[in-house]
Each structure stands twice: as structure tokens, then as C-alpha cells.
Amino acid sequence: xxxxxxxxxxxxxxxxxxxxxxxxxxxxxxxxxxxxxxxxxxxxxxxxxxxxxxxxxxxxxxxxxxxxxxxxxxxxxxxxxxxxxxxxxxxxxxxxxxxxxxxxxxxxxxxxxxxxxxxxxxxxxxxxxxxxxxxxxxxxxxxxxxxxxxxxxxxxxxxxxxxxxxxxxxxxxxxxxxxxxxxxxxxxxxxxxxxxxxxxxxxxxxxxxxxxxxxxxxxxxxxxxxxxxxxxxxxxxxxxxxxxxxxxxxxxxxxxxxxxxxxxxxxxxxxxxxxxxxxxxxxxxxxxxxxxxxxxxxxxxxxxxxxxxxxxxxxxxxxxxxxxxxxxxxxxxxxxxxxxxxxx
Amino acid sequence: xxxxxxxxxxxxxxxxxxxxxxxxxxxxxxxxxxxxxxxxxxxxxxxxxxxxxxxxxxxxxxxxxxxxxxxxxxxxxxxxxxxxxxxxxxxxxxxxxxxxxxxxxxxxxxxxxxxxxxxxxxxxxxxxxxxxxxxxxxxxxxxxxxxxxxxxxxxxxxxxxxxxxxxxxxxxxxxxxxxxxxxxxxxxxxxxxxxxxxxxxxxxxxxxxxxxxxxxxxxxxxxxxxxxxxxxxxxxxxxxxxxxxxxxxxxxxxxxxxxxxxxxxxxxxxxxxxxxxxxxxxxxxxxxxxxxxxxxxxxxxxxxxxxxxxxxxxxxxxxxxxxxxxxxxxxxxxxxxxxxxxxx
Numbered sequence: 001x002x003x004x005x006x007x008x009x010x011x012x013x014x015x016x017x018x019x020x021x022x023x024x025x026x027x028x029x030x031x032x033x034x035x036x037x038x039x040x041x042x043x044x045x046x047x048x049x050x051x052x053x054x055x056x057x058x059x060x061x062x063x064x065x066x067x068x069x070x071x072x073x074x075x076x077x078x079x080x081x082x083x084x085x086x087x088x089x090x091x092x093x094x095x096x097x098x099x100x101x102x103x104x105x106x107x108x109x110x111x112x113x114x115x116x117x118x119x120x121x122x123x124x125x126x127x128x129x130x131x132x133x134x135x136x137x138x139x140x141x142x143x144x145x146x147x148x149x150x151x152x153x154x155x156x157x158x159x160x161x162x163x164x165x166x167x168x169x170x171x172x173x174x175x176x177x178x179x180x181x182x183x184x185x186x187x188x189x190x191x192x193x194x195x196x197x198x199x200x201x202x203x204x205x206x207x208x209x210x211x212x213x214x215x216x217x218x219x220x221x222x223x224x225x226x227x228x229x230x231x232x233x234x235x236x237x238x239x240x241x242x243x244x245x246x247x248x249x250x251x252x253x254x255x256x257x258x259x260x261x262x263x264x265x266x267x268x269x270x271x272x273x274x275x276x277x278x279x280x281x282x283x284x285x286x287x288x289x290x291x292x293x294x295x296x297x298x299x300x301x302x303x304x305x306x307x308x309x310x311x312x313x314x315x316x317x318x319x320x321x322x323x324x325x326x327x328x329x330x331x332x333x334x335x336x337x338x339x340x341x342x343x344x
Numbered sequence: 345x346x347x348x349x350x351x352x353x354x355x356x357x358x359x360x361x362x363x364x365x366x367x368x369x370x371x372x373x374x375x376x377x378x379x380x381x382x383x384x385x386x387x388x389x390x391x392x393x394x395x396x397x398x399x400x401x402x403x404x405x406x407x408x409x410x411x412x413x414x415x416x417x418x419x420x421x422x423x424x425x426x427x428x429x430x431x432x433x434x435x436x437x438x439x440x441x442x443x444x445x446x447x448x449x450x451x452x453x454x455x456x457x458x459x460x461x462x463x464x465x466x467x468x469x470x471x472x473x474x475x476x477x478x479x480x481x482x483x484x485x486x487x488x489x490x491x492x493x494x495x496x497x498x499x500x501x502x503x504x505x506x507x508x509x510x511x512x513x514x515x516x517x518x519x520x521x522x523x524x525x526x527x528x529x530x531x532x533x534x535x536x537x538x539x540x541x542x543x544x545x546x547x548x549x550x551x552x553x554x555x556x557x558x559x560x561x562x563x564x565x566x567x568x569x570x571x572x573x574x575x576x577x578x579x580x581x582x583x584x585x586x587x588x589x590x591x592x593x594x595x596x597x598x599x600x601x602x603x604x605x606x607x608x609x610x611x612x613x614x615x616x617x618x619x620x621x622x623x624x625x626x627x628x629x630x631x632x633x634x635x636x637x638x639x640x641x642x643x644x645x646x647x648x649x650x651x652x653x654x655x656x657x658x659x660x661x662x663x664x665x666x667x668x669x670x671x672x673x674x675x676x677x678x679x680x681x682x683x684x685x686x687x688x
Contacts (some may be wrong), residue, residue, distance in 0.1 A: 012587075016455060026502060027449055030499065031388065033501070034591065035429065035498050035499050035500075035575075036394055036424075036426070036429050036499070036574075037390055037392040037393055037394035037425050037426055037429045037431070037487075037489065038392065038393045038394070038427040039390050039391070039429070039491070040390065040391040040392070040393060041390050041391065042386055042391060046374065046382055046384065046385050047382055047383070047384040047385065047386060047391060047488075048381040048382065048384070049382045049435070049437060049470065049471065049486070049488060050380055050382070050471065051379035051437040051439050051471060051472060051484070052439070052473050052485055053439035053441055053474075053475050053482065053484055055441045055475060055477050055482065056478075056479070057478040057479075058441070058475060058476055058478060059475070080380075080383050081380040082380070082381055084380040084381075085379065085380050085381045085383070087381070091393070093393060093394075093395040093486060095395050095396070095397035095484050096397070097397055097399045097402070097482065098516050115553060119353070126393065127393060127394060127395060128395060129395050129396050129397045130397075131397050131399060131402060131403070132402055133355075133402060134399070134400075134401045134402060134480075135401075135478070135480070136478075136479070136480070138397065138399065138441065138482050138484075140395070140397055140439050140482075140484030141379075142393070142395055142437060142486035143639040144391075144393060145381065147383070152383055154375065154379050155378070155380075156379075166631050191398075195598075213653060230380075231379075231380060232380060243356075247378065247379075284448045304398035309521050320363050
């Protein structure tokens with residue numbers, strides 16, 4: 001593969017090169033890359049803004065994450081935050097800190113992935129900053145979106161007896177990561193290693209190419225449902241429920257048997273000798289939506305494709321509870337990834 | 345000084361701790377830190393967005409930059425980009441990648457500086473992301489601002505015969521950096537060294553605590569002047585003129601004798617055996633404004649406090665020229681900092 005040194009283009013040359021094919025799609029994107037700031041125009045809509053920082057060695061490992069996938073995922077994690085407000089993402093700015101080991105082709109691949117995600121979600125790249133870095137790759141993306149007055153959903157609106165709903169399934173991205181880490185350890189420094197991932201494709205896809213649930217936001221709008229609270233599941237269901245309950249001043253009860261888990265996740269957890277419920281509750285990087293709706297919408301949300309009712313909101317004094325398969329109530333802990341790995 | 349380990353608060357505890365005193369000042373800031381995204385509301389104004397990435401070892405050296413100053417400067421460099429569009433900054437999001445050597449007190453000092461800059465410029469902190477980092481400090485700030493329809497100024501509107509105007513003076517921040525670097529080399533690893541900077545305070549202030557020229561934007565508005573093009577001077581006047589001329593499809597002529605240079609800058613350049621004109625043209629980090637206005641506004645801009653007319657826009661075929669003190673015309677080169685240092 002061709003390797004063009006970034007120094008051969010220079011900083012401004014690199015920006016021009018990476019952004020020259022970008023076309024603005026949204027009417028709210030009035031002026032994009034190429035000035036001190038982008039110019040946006042939102043009529044009577046509210047503007048949403050979110051930002052995510054991704055650091056090499058912390059958030060991604062380039063041993064097994066291709067640059068194109070990394071670009072895709074970097075955009076998706078931001079879109080997911082906008083959807084979690086019941087909004088639509090419209091623009092991103094992209095800042096990159098790049099060390100010498102990256103070539104122009106690497107960054108092209110990153111931008112390809114970024115652009116692909118933007119195309120899927122109708123988002124414009126409107127600006128950014130590029131800098132050299134002494135240490136690995138730094139990615140900082142800020143996403144702007146729009147929402148309708150009165151339909152923006154916060155974390156603080158969950159009410160007692162509300163139903164707790166989750167889109168998709170949980171824990172697969174985490175098991176995908178475990179799988180990649182294991183193969184990395186086995187194959188060590190070997191270049192171009194080709195481990196056999198057959199039967200585990202779903203786990204890898206969830207880890208390497210996650211999606212943001214625009215479809216759920218669109219479904220909710222179609223059904224005329226405005227959730228009472230919503231958050232995206234990036235750090236694991238338990239952690240997100242903790243945020244919602246804290247900000248809403250409520251407690252909750254989740255039913256273990258209702259947690260949506262793909263069979264590949266369950267099989268892999270078995271192989272790794274991990275408790276699949278712990279994985280589903282704390283795995284992270286699912287980028288599914290967690291939202292609450294009033295009890296009377298039970299039939300409506302139960303019929304929504306890809307949505308599962310996993311529990312209900314309770315009074316604050318109950319705390320955060322998990323009802324296990326055998327009917328025992330235990331406290332729901334937000335342990336985060338590290339502790340799962342230690343436990344395993 | 346007290347040192348509280350960040351691990352004692354945890355990620356979410358840290359965010360709460362750093363953001364708990366933040367109050368929203370702008371009516372366009374509807375919801376700040378604490379949800380998936382901030383909610384902003386811009387009426388009939390245009391929204392401006394800009395972003396800057398600052399990496400330890402590349403953009404700052406914590407040997408001599410106090411965390412509070414770093415926070416201040418990190419905000420200012422973004423505000424400067426919004427002013428350069430003839431807009432007013434209104435909100436920022438702040439993402440930090442933090443390695444283990446930083447304490448809670450370090451980050452408090454950073455946020456103090458950030459908040460101070462925001463107070464001076466009427467800006468709200470509305471969100472962000474905090475992550476651990478394997479390597480030093482990463483700062484990514486995105487700034488949103490607003491501008492009036494029809495009064496936003498781009499880089500591409502400069503016309504032949506327009507006057508080239510510069511605010512403040514040039515090269516001082518660069519000489520401040522040289523001074524700090526020299527003292528660092530002299531005092532080596534000595535802790536709490538107290539070098540004598542008397543008579544050089546202005547250079548240090550320009551490097552450590554730069555300002556964004558809100559006053560110039562307000563003056564222009566008061567005088568009813570909308571520049572034909574504008575850009576902030578972060579990489580040196582030559583580099584910025586190159587952007588303006590390229591995007592406007594014009595050339596320019598700058599007069600060496602008109603370059604605004606503070607006497608401390610001149611004296612320091614002399615001491616370092618550097619050409620002060622080269623320093624003023626290429627020093628960088630001035631965060632002054634470079635703008636162009638039609639020729640008929642000559643008297644008006646000449647009388648504006650803190651504004652200097654340094655040359656004029658010319659036809660594209662002339663290229664970018666510098667008329668030296670002895671009347672010779674030479675090509676204006678955008679050499680950037682590295683080459684100045686090599687030359688010196």
C-alpha cells in the first residue's frame with residue numbers, strides 16, 4: 001500500500017486534501033470547512049451540541065481497529081448522544097492530533113469512515129483542527145444537532161411507574177472487545193494475522209462498527225411518543241440507569257430475564273467464563289438507547305420493533321434494584337468494565 | 345499544596361466537581377452540562393462553531409505554563425476564531441484527556457482560568473468529555489457563537505485596493521515563548537526557579553495570557569464597519585495573509601515600516617539576534633485580528649484605537665509582497681515558527 005508522508009502536504013495541505021470532497025447536505029450548514037468558524041443557521045429549532053474525545057490506547061487499539069472503522073465509530077458515538085436527546089445530528093467538527101507514524105492514506109481511510117457515517121445519518125463535516133502529536137492519535141469530535149421545542153428529552157424526566165425501555169441488545173460490543181483482545185494476545189506481534197472469527201461476526205461488528213439508533217428516534221416520532229427521559233448506553237446499562245435515576249430523583253427495578261442479549265454474546269460469555277448478566281449490565285459501548293415512557297404506553301412500546309421493556313421506575317427510596325431470574329432483588333451496581341474484567 | 349487524586353472522585357465525580365459552580369449566563373444557553381448534549385436556542389441569528397485541539401508537548405509546556413493560564417488561553421484561542429467571523433462567542437464545550445500525574449487541584453486551576461476567560465467574554469461552559477490519557481494532557485474545546493445575518497465576515501471577501509488592517513502589535517507572544525524556553529534551558533530541572541523577567545512582563549503576558557479582541561469587534565460595530573474579510577492571527581501575519589489572499593483570489597502588499605511592534609519585542613529580538621520583522625510576520629500566537637476594509641474607510645480605520653493599516657490588497661498576479669524600509673519589494677513568505685528558530 002502507498003504511504004505518503006504527512007509532511008509532504010503540510011498542515012494546511014493535509015486539511016485541504018482530507019476535506020476537498022466534502023459537500024454540505026443540510027440547509028442549516030451554511031458555510032463549512034475553510035474559515036475561522038463554520039456558519040450554521042437554525043430557524044425555530046433548538047440546537048444540540050455534544051462532544052467526545054477518543055484517545056489511542058484508552059478508547060481504541062489500532063492493532064485490530066482499522067482506521068476506516070475508527071472514523072465511522074468516532075462519528076457514530078457523537079450521533080448517538082444527539083439521538084439520546086430525541087434530536088437529529090446535523091454537523092460535526094473533527095479535530096485530530098496525529099503522530100508521525102500515520103500516513104496520509106491512514107487519514108484518508110479515517111475520513112472515509114467518517115464520511116460514510118455522516119452519509120448514513122445525513123450529517124455535514126463543517127470544520128476542525130489538525131495538529132501533530134507526540135504520542136499516538138487523538139480524536140475529538142463535536143456534533144451539533146437540532147430538536148423540536150418541547151420534544152427534546154433529558155435525563156431528568158423519569159417518573160415513578162414509568163417503563164424502562166432499551167433498544168437492541170446489550171453486551172455484544174464488550175464481548176467483541178474481549179475476543180479481539182484475546183486474539184491480539186495469542187497472535188502477539190505477528191503481522192497480518194488472520195484469526196478465525198466465524199460465528200462471532202456480530203460481536204465484532206458491534207465493537208468495530210456500532211450504529212447509532214436513528215431508527216428508534218424515527219419510530220418514536222412516527223408513533224407520537226416523547227419519552228420522559230432518555231440516554232444512550234455507552235458505559236453500560238447500570239451506569240446509565242444510575243444517571244437517569246439520580247437526575248430524575250427516582251429509583252428503579254430491572255428484571256434480569258428481560259435483558260435483551262444476543263445468543264453470540266451469551267455463548268462468548270460462557271466461553272470466557274463471564275456472567276452474561278454482568279456483561280449485559282456493565283459491558284458498555286452498546287450505543288443503544290435507554291428511555292422511559294409512562295405506563296399507559298406499555299402496549300405501544302412492546303410492539304415497537306427493536307425495543308424491549310426491561311423494568312420500571314420506582315420511588316427514590318427503593319434505590320436501583322435488579323430482580324434476578326429466581327425472584328431475588330439485589331442492588332444494581334454500576335461497576336464499569338475494569339471490574340468485570342477483574343471479576344472474570 | 346493539597347493534592348487530591350482524581351481516582352478518589354471517579355470520572356463522573358470529577359465532572360460534577362469541576363462543573364458544579366458553572367452558571368449559565370446567555371439566554372441562548374438553555375441546558376448545559378449534565379445530559380447527552382447541551383441545548384442551545386438561536387433566534388434569527390446565525391450560529392458559528394469553531395474548535396481547537398491543544399496537546400501537551402506540542403502546544404504548551406507545563407514546565408512554565410501554570411494550569412490556570414492554560415485554561416484561560418485554551419478558551420481565548422477559540423473566542424478569537426469567533427470574533428474573526430465578526431461574531432460573539434456564547435458557549436464552549438471542554439474535553440480533557442488527563443494522565444495520572446494531574447491532581448484534582450490542577451484541574452480546578454485549569455477550570456478557574458477557563459471560567460475567568462468565559463466571564464470576561466460572556467461565554468457559558470455547556471458540556472464536555474473527560475477521559476484518562478496515557479500520555480500528558482489533551483485539551484479540545486469547541487466554541488459556539490452567534491452572528492448577525494449579513495454581517496458575518498469570511499476570509500474570501502478581500503478586494504483589490506482594500507486596506508489591510510491589524511489590531512494590537514505582532515511578535516510579542518513569540519518572543520515571550522523564546523524567553524521562557526531560554527530560562528527553562530538555563531534553570532533545567534530546578535524546582536520553583538524564579539528567573540528575573542522584569543522589563544519583559546508584556547512578552548510573558550502575551551504568551552501566557554493572550555486576549556481575544558472582542559474590543560475591536562465592538563468598535564467595528566460601533567463605527568458601522570463590516571470588514572470585507574477577516575481572520576485571527578494565530579500562525580503569524582504572513583500565514584494568515586496567505587489564507588485571505590488565496591481564498592479571495594487576490595494579492596497584497598505589506599509595508600515593513602507599518603508593522604506594529606512593541607519595544608519589548610524589538611529589544612528581545614535584538615538580544616536573541618533575530619530579525620524583528622521576521623518575528624512580527626511569522627511569530628504566531630498573537631491572536632490579533634487581520635481584516636480588510638474598502639479604501640474609502642482609510643480615515644475611519646486609521647483613527648480606530650488599536651488598529652493599524654499595514655498595507656493593501658492588490659491584484660492576484662502581484663502575489664504577496666513586502667515593501668521593506670528601503671523601498672525594495674520582496675516576496676512575503678509564510679515560514680512558520682520552526683524556520684524562524686532555525687534561522688536565528
